[in-house]
Amino acid sequence: MKSTTKEFRSAASRALTDVRLQQAHEVVYNGFHKARLSAAGDTDDWEAQRTLGKAIKDHTIANLDYYLDMLATNVEKNGGNVYFARDGEDANAYIRGIAAKNDVSTVIKSKSMVSEEMGLNHVLEADGIEVVETDLGEYIVQLAGEAPYHIIAPAIHKTKAQVADLLAEESRSERRETAEDLTRQAREMLREVFQRADLSVTGANFAVAETGSIVLVTNEGNGRMATSMPRIHVAAMGMEKLVPSAADLSAMLRILIRSATGQRISAYVTMVNGPRAHDEEDGPEEFHLVIMNNGRDRLLRDESLREALNCIRCGACMNSCPVYRKVGGHSYGWVYPGPIGSIVSPVLTGLKDGAKLPAASSLCGACHEACPVKINIPRMLLELRSQTAQGDPDPQQRASGIGERMTWKAWRQGMMSRSRFEAGSSVGKIATAPLKRDGWLRKVPPPISGWTESRDFPAPAAKTFGKMFAERNKAKNGQ
């Protein structure tokens, strides 16, 4: 998927004035966020489970080569094929190859964020292959020609009326009204596609290294259909999405599902152990696992950012994020929105263009508190701000302007001596004296002029605390 992270500010501004989107964002807090809090609150030793989840992921990522090797060996032992893809183009080429070899005309998909990274749908469509998403939310955004708005609720920004229009147009049938009727309509439309699809592409919520299994968590049953009906099943995963053992999987499922939707367990948890064995009645004839890097090695190499690979894509950070709830999912400009997206997207698609994303945070820490594997997202946002401001040895790669750099130099000068600090305060006081009204200013100059677009700014106090306190002590001692 093409990245438009550079346009964060303009996209955010449009979302902020879109009343309908703002209403949709409320669902994120009142629905998902509160459901997660309630599920966590009802779970004994929730904190211990988060700690365990973090430990499992830390261990897996620290030994990633070892477990990827184990996973690949076991998938092959189960009769599947494994392909390690360098990037999206490489992964697309592999899947195109399978499709071509097998004369595939229809591909069905079960939700896969990695395939969004690859832009797989467009590549296959360009080859004349029909591609249909089967997760209802993904299907809706596919019909609308849009990207997912949220990683677990792709169409959360769409109203019922918009969905009704999209389904009526696609099915060339009567427009339906109620949520129930619309779901039934989508089900009928998708059922027909399921029956004739030759190949499915799914994601993987987890892969289990010791068993070579792929695990899908869904509420619609489309994951189960997609992994059992077509002749060929291709699962695509990021190279970080594995756990060592089935026991680890159990621990991770508990925290993933509660954190994602607030459910104790999703309606379906599907485990796929390769293609149909000779004594089995159903399942695909061929199974392929595509394990994608696509820049994840940059996260792995950078110790200060490595923790981002612990992410299990539950969406809790975006549900808790007050910035996401204002700007919405599309403003972030790439596959992964919200706090974790603000780390992953710039690193995977380019730091300089993506520099606005780590800046788009008040560092409130709600994401860190919500994360089921305790990823310290604010710390990494600060790390990326540092890398984009002045950390990169190549000045061309830095996103900070000369004005900003000079501002901080001046600030530093002011803070390195108490007399300059006092002098700065006095200058501020004198400069603002004619403009202030009961101690407040309606307008301040750059670089802080953005403040007074919507807020008054306090004028410096008549005396600094330092002066006030010294004078008080002098008066007190003099008495």
Place this chain on the structure above:
Amino acid sequence: MDNGNASELPTRVNLFVTCLVDQFAPNVGMSVVNILEARGIEVHFPPDQTCCGQPAFNSGFRNDARPVAARFLDVFEATEGPIVCPSGSCVAMVRNFYEDLFRGQPSELDRAQRLSERIYEFTEFIVDVLGIEDLNIETNIDATYHRCCHLLRELHIDEQPTSLLENVDGLTLKPLERNEVCCGFGGAFSVKMSDVSTAMLNEKLDNVVATGASTLIAGDTGCIMHMQGGLRRRGEEVQVVHIAELLDAESDLNRASKS
């Protein structure tokens, strides 16, 4: 932190007032002084202090933040005893973020670690170190309380300010919807992403105004400036005060509420 034996309670503290209080809200600093002195604690203000380095650090300019933070260490290493600071954000900088700022510099890391063991946020110091939950304050105010982000989620200081407020006679605390949600300040974020910050602020202020309270209490001066600046621009009468001003019998706020 249990300082069980009363004879071991500190009799002298060092005040890190923070650059924002120093320049924009000196009365907050005076309230901290009044509260501590009223308990017989001598307050020392290291006169060379300026800033902990957080503004530049948060903006990514670590090369500019580092010497300012190192200077902060110099100034306070020259003192003995607890350091009290009326800001969760600045304490979080020292306690949580100096580790990142001084990464790869073992001697600075060691100094930062030792200093962070001495620094306390103001309400944390009163409740956890002095063991006081009731400051015997009387007032006559309808207020609501915003839980500032760094205090709540970086330092996990929440019960301390809450219990101090609950024990104020005559304070009616009205529940604030989404009181844990950020006001949109975020330092440079409020300027660089002004429209996003403002949208967050407006949600916060809508909830504040809906309580009908005359006064909004918070624990960090940056957030207070932000929310008060927004309320003024909207033409709302609500005043925003630092918790130290509410807990100081001598503050203008409490004098006014009695008259």
